[in-house]
Amino acid sequence: MLWFALHLSALPLEALLAALPAEPQNSEPARCVVEQRRVLQACRLATAAGVQPGMSAASAASLLPGLQALPRDVSREAAFVARLALALARYTPAVVIEPDGLLLEMTASLRLFGGAHALARALRATVRASGVQAAQMAVAPTACAASLLARVASGHSPRRRAAAQAMDPVAAWHQHIRQRLDELPLVAAFAAWQLPMRTAELLHGIGCHTLADVRALPRTGLQRRGGGALLECLAQAYGEAPDPRPWFMPPAGFELGLELLHRADDAAMLVFAAERLVQPLAGWLAQQWLAASRIALHLRHETSRHQSRPDTVVRIGLGEASRDAKQIGLLLRERLQRTALPAPVYALTLQLEEAVSHAGREAALWRDPQQSGDDDIRGLIDRLGARLGPERVQRLHLQADHRPERAMTTAPAGAAASNIAAIDLPQPGAPRPAWLLPEPLRLQEQAGRPLHGGPLTLRSRAERIEAGWFDGELVSRDYHVAEGRDHRLHWVFRERRGAVAQWYLHGLFG
Amino acid sequence: MQSVVPFFPAAPVSTSLPPRGAAQVLAGLSSAGATTATALWLADRLAHAAAASAVWPSGFAALDAELPGGGWPAIGLTELLLAAPGSGELRLLAPALAAQPRAGALLWIAPPLMPYAPALHMLGLALDRLVVVTPDSLADAAWAVEQGLRSGACTAVLWWQAEARAPAASLATALRRLHLAAQEAGCPLFALRPASARGASSPAPLRLVLEPSVQGQLAVTVFKRRGPAMLQPLLLTLPVAGLPAGRTLRRVPAPPVPPAKVLLSEPGDAVVRAAPERIAA
Numbered sequence: 001m002l003w004f005a006l007h008l009s010a011l012p013l014e015a016l017l018a019a020l021p022a023e024p025q026n027s028e029p030a031r032c033v034v035e036q037r038r039v040l041q042a043c044r045l046a047t048a049a050g051v052q053p054g055m056s057a058a059s060a061a062s063l064l065p066g067l068q069a070l071p072r073d074v075s076r077e078a079a080f081v082a083r084l085a086l087a088l089a090r091y092t093p094a095v096v097i098e099p100d101g102l103l104l105e106m107t108a109s110l111r112l113f114g115g116a117h118a119l120a121r122a123l124r125a126t127v128r129a130s131g132v133q134a135a136q137m138a139v140a141p142t143a144c145a146a147s148l149l150a151r152v153a154s155g156h157s158p159r160r161r162a163a164a165q166a167m168d169p170v171a172a173w174h175q176h177i178r179q180r181l182d183e184l185p186l187v188a189a190f191a192a193w194q195l196p197m198r199t200a201e202l203l204h205g206i207g208c209h210t211l212a213d214v215r216a217l218p219r220t221g222l223q224r225r226g227g228g229a230l231l232e233c234l235a236q237a238y239g240e241a242p243d244p245r246p247w248f249m250p251p252a253g254f255e256l257g258l259e260l261l262h263r264a265d266d267a268a269m270l271v272f273a274a275e276r277l278v279q280p281l282a283g284w285l286a287q288q289w290l291a292a293s294r295i296a297l298h299l300r301h302e303t304s305r306h307q308s309r310p311d312t313v314v315r316i317g318l319g320e321a322s323r324d325a326k327q328i329g330l331l332l333r334e335r336l337q338r339t340a341l342p343a344p345v346y347a348l349t350l351q352l353e354e355a356v357s358h359a360g361r362e363a364a365l366w367r368d369p370q371q372s373g374d375d376d377i378r379g380l381i382d383r384l385g386a387r388l389g390p391e392r393v394q395r396l397h398l399q400a401d402h403r404p405e406r407a408m409t410t411a412p413a414g415a416a417a418s419n420i421a422a423i424d425l426p427q428p429g430a431p432r433p434a435w436l437l438p439e440p441l442r443l444q445e446q447a448g449r450p451l452h453g454g455p456l457t458l459r460s461r462a463e464r465i466e467a468g469w470f471d472g473e474l475v476s477r478d479y480h481v482a483e484g485r486d487h488r489l490h491w492v493f494r495e496r497r498g499a500v501a502q503w504y505l506h507g508l509f510g
Numbered sequence: 511m512q513s514v515v516p517f518f519p520a521a522p523v524s525t526s527l528p529p530r531g532a533a534q535v536l537a538g539l540s541s542a543g544a545t546t547a548t549a550l551w552l553a554d555r556l557a558h559a560a561a562a563s564a565v566w567p568s569g570f571a572a573l574d575a576e577l578p579g580g581g582w583p584a585i586g587l588t589e590l591l592l593a594a595p596g597s598g599e600l601r602l603l604a605p606a607l608a609a610q611p612r613a614g615a616l617l618w619i620a621p622p623l624m625p626y627a628p629a630l631h632m633l634g635l636a637l638d639r640l641v642v643v644t645p646d647s648l649a650d651a652a653w654a655v656e657q658g659l660r661s662g663a664c665t666a667v668l669w670w671q672a673e674a675r676a677p678a679a680s681l682a683t684a685l686r687r688l689h690l691a692a693q694e695a696g697c698p699l700f701a702l703r704p705a706s707a708r709g710a711s712s713p714a715p716l717r718l719v720l721e722p723s724v725q726g727q728l729a730v731t732v733f734k735r736r737g738p739a740m741l742q743p744l745l746l747t748l749p750v751a752g753l754p755a756g757r758t759l760r761r762v763p764a765p766p767v768p769p770a771k772v773l774l775s776e777p778g779d780a781v782v783r784a785a786p787e788r789i790a791a
Contacts, residue, residue: 084570510598
């Protein structure tokens with residue numbers, strides 16, 4: 001077994017910070033978390049000003065007048081850990097939630113992610129992207145030991161003893177962890193396991209300072225003197241007793257909410273909070289072997305007795321279904337920055353509306369330039385559409401119709417590729433302009449010649465186009481290339497229907 | 511037939527030899543190594559391209575002879591100035607764009623009118639690679655250009671910049687930024703700007719003015735390049751989409767005014783009666 005333990009040492013503070021709308025840079029106030037009028041945790045700014053955990057809220061406020069004291073919120077902490085569990089579910093299905101951390105069993109994931117070191121790096125990156133600054137990680141053969149090491153012995157990792165190197169690497173590693181456990185101070189283990197401190201004082205009094213000292217004591221005597229719980233924990237940490245843990249079960253559908261600590265007046269302030277929801281989405285999608293093709297971000301407004309506002313919904317369709325947190329986050333950010341809010345927002349919910357099954361892509365030995373180029377183009381189209389609106393990013397498609405204005409259609413580029421591009425028009429052997437006016441422009445006439453910034457000189461004989469009787473939009477026109485006074489080439493036609501033949505400008509040869 | 515009218519009978523560049531002292535310096539340089547020689551640009555000669563892949567042949571031999579390196583720069587900003595849309599800008603660029611491998615997207619940003627797909631198809635452009643973006647504002651357009659360049663997904667980016675509403679200084683800053691982005695991405699950016707921008711400063715190393723001329727020709731003046739000044743415009747005959755090669759446009763008499771009421775005798779025979787053989791040859 002290979003257990004990775006994550007201990008979130010600043011969980012009370014970070015769980016609250018994740019629910020704050022982003023403030024403009026450089027105006028971030030100092031904050032601390034207060035529980036029962038005592039400071040529980042202080043942010044970096046507050047610590048620099050001398051605010052210490054355990055201090056009373058009043059003296060902290062007197063040290064730093066602008067200090068924001070946030071009351072501790074245990075339910076937010078649980079939600080924060082659950083979000084992190086979702087985000088990390090992409091690495092292993094075996095996740096255990098602890099009150100202030102996570103345990104992940106990774107034996108089955110080692111090969112896929114390229115070994116323990118690569119896995120640890122990937123974990124750290126995901127944890128950081130989820131908004132966790134202070135996280136301690138430890139790896140051990142048992143869940144209890146990993147959790148204890150992450151809490152107590154973080155930071156320093158003593159070198160393995162030279163004698164161990166001759167052994168089998170796994171056995172050597174087990175022995176190394178055992179030695180590290182032996183050296184742990186007893187008081188820290190009691191704090192981590194939340195055992196009664198009275199027993200710790202008793203053991204300290206008889207000269208037991210480390211776990212090894214306790215394990216050397218006779219078990220029966222220790223059990224009789226109130227050390228039963230300690231013995232059980234020790235056995236679990238050393239792998240001598242079973243340690244069953246309930247696995248984290250991800251939900252069947254994805255809908256994740258985040259209630260803000262205070263209101264956001266501007267959609268750009270929501271970007272930070274929305275990004276907190278994207279990592280769990282990506283982890284959940286990977287765990288379910290899905291890829292998102294449409295997601296919706298519901299922005300909940302305050303409802304009062306006088307009026308209730310419906311949620312503002314920001315819907316994002318992805319040209320190609322994806323579970324890449326970076327790409328989804330980018331699209332969300334672009335859209336949010338362009339969204340105008342009708343009222344302040346108090347909560348947001350990220351919902352997966354449509355997903356397709358996606359088993360991942362097999363790794364290629366060489367990068368396929370065609371495939372990656374297509375992916376890049378789709379990503380670019382999504383990005384442009386997210387900010388400018390999908391209808392402003394278009395592709396052109398040919399259509400089999402002789403009427404010039406119907407020989408082409410435009411379609412949003414982000415839409416699923418249709419098959420109309422397969423039409424292969426015969427080369428008509430007649431000139432076609434590179435620019436087409438949206439509507440034919442009626443031209444004045446002078447001595448039988450059309451006028452457009454001066455008289456136009458016809459440069460080609462008539463190309464007669466008569467079509468459209470079948471859908472009631474008959475055209476009957478004679479098209480010419482005409483040169484203007486500035487020598488630009490125009491595409492003009494004479495309408496042959498109606499009482500008077502009328503000249504129109506239909507395009508320009510770019 | 512002669513498709514191009516050069517303004518000098520012989521190649522004007524190679525005939526102007528540097529003075530004797532400079533020739534010795536040059537000889538020393540060429541022995542010093544090809545890299546030095548290509549990196550060095552003598553102001554009275556056209557600059558070389560750093561590598562063969564750094565230019566795209568324009569498809570017009572006479573124009574290639576006037577462009578540093580022998581073609582459109584494949585990296586960085588190039589400016590084409592035109593008085594009005596429809597001056598021949600697409601027909602000028604189409605051969606070079608059509609000759610590129612069809613891996614990346616062709617991003618057209620803020621075109622003045624909707625590009626007409628059948629004509630582009632006839633000019634050889636791949637429609638499935640073409641993405642047309644129509645942003646609201648100049649800032650959005652510049653953003654879209656930068657996204658296109660930085661994504662690495664584009665073969666080329668074309669940006670139509672309408673009347674310069676923005677202050678000239680901020681526009682020059684935006685162009686410099688986009689030029690740098692294009693250089694970093696290794697992607698060409700063609701900015702199609704109004705002719706009034708000729709007097710404004712620009713970071714583009716290559717700037718041209720396009721003016722339509724008689725008989726569907728295009729007068730190209732390269733007024734900024736790494737090379738000697740161009741004295742006379744170059745007249746190019748451009749292909750017209752749909753016209754077979756070799757056909758040119760000539761004056762035809764105005765058609766007689768048709769009778770007042772022309773309707774199809776039978777709905778069933780409504781077909782296109784295009785008569786290519788009657789187009790003036």
